[in-house]
Amino acid sequence: MRFWGIVGLVAVLFALTGFSPAGAHGNVDQMNDGCSASPTSAGNIEVFAPMGQSFKATVSKLFGVDLYLEDGSADGEGTTIRVTIREGTIDGSVVGETTSVVRDGTTDWWHFDFHKKPKLTPGATYVIQLSVDTNPPNPVSHQFLAAMTGSFLNPDPYLDGTRIEKGVPVSGDLCFRTYTNGK
Ligand SMILES: [Ca+2]
């Protein structure tokens, strides 16, 4: 009886705040969701630096992003990954930045929240840059990879942007989602 009372209360809270459990990070604006089924490959974030993915925002505020990450070295240590949002290109002006300690052994979606929400111009192109944070220093073996999709049959799973490797746009797309409050 008490259990169902708590479930009911939670349901009412979600209804009041407008969030469903699945949408706890906000509403998805842009995404290449292909990795939920099967990432086709993955690139080492440090080897391919500067590495990222461009996207075209349709909203004016960015709450967070998801990236599909793979820890190539299960060494017992988490790794601090930095996400930088840039205007236009991977060397464009920084409009937002955040870090998260990604759990050792992760092969899954990982969520990054922005405490200071980046302001975006709807219709403009932005780049999500990923890097292994070196301040403070990480363990010696980082070996973090970002998963992507894109194949001969479907070379461009996300049409409004592309993957960036060593600073250069290349075919295929990183697996990502951007979140907003819908405005
Ligand atoms: Ca590790």
Ligand SMILES: [Ca+2]
């Ligand atoms: Ca694309």
